[in-house]
Amino acid sequence: MIPIGQLIKTRLKERGMTVSHLARTLSCERSNLYRIFEKDSIDTRLLLNISRALDYDFFQLYSNELRKQPMYRL
Structure with missing residues (x-):
């Protein structure tokens, strides 16, 4: 599976949204987003907020995986 940070960065570009805009939406610093990438x-909880901001269900990627x-059985 592709690292989640790369998937978020890709979706950000697809939406035509800037890192600054996403940072404002999430009430965080741009530098935090670059670390997330x-x-x-x-x-x-952060993934939920990013999913809402980018209008994409990143959790489905894990479900599909x-x-x-x-x-695993315990």
């Missing part, structure tokens, strides 16, 4: 994973691989 480098991450493999992020907090779910679950369907591809068998579940």
